[in-house]
Amino acid sequence: MVGREATRVVVVPDGPLLVEGPVEVVLPDGSVRLSERPVVALCACRRSRTYPFCDTSHRRRGRPAPGSGRVVGQG
Ligand code: FES
Secondary structure, three states, rough: OOOOOOOOOOEEEOOOOOEEEEEEEEEOOOOOOEEEEOOEEOOOOOOOOOOEEOOHHOOOOEEOOOOOEEEOOOO
């Protein structure tokens, strides 16, 4: 790479992806979400109510049912 350092992404086991910010996230519908935090937690579990950003919902038990977006096995 010339003139730019690599962006560091840290994968948190069973948690978010931590990305050095600020970041712009482009969603499948083309909308853009901006975070100017120095470290941004991106949701990898699809449970966040603030998707694409992590809201710590991953800490709840259960996983989304494949293709449904619903969380099963909570308790
Ligand atoms: S990874 Fe934290 S809410 Fe999805």
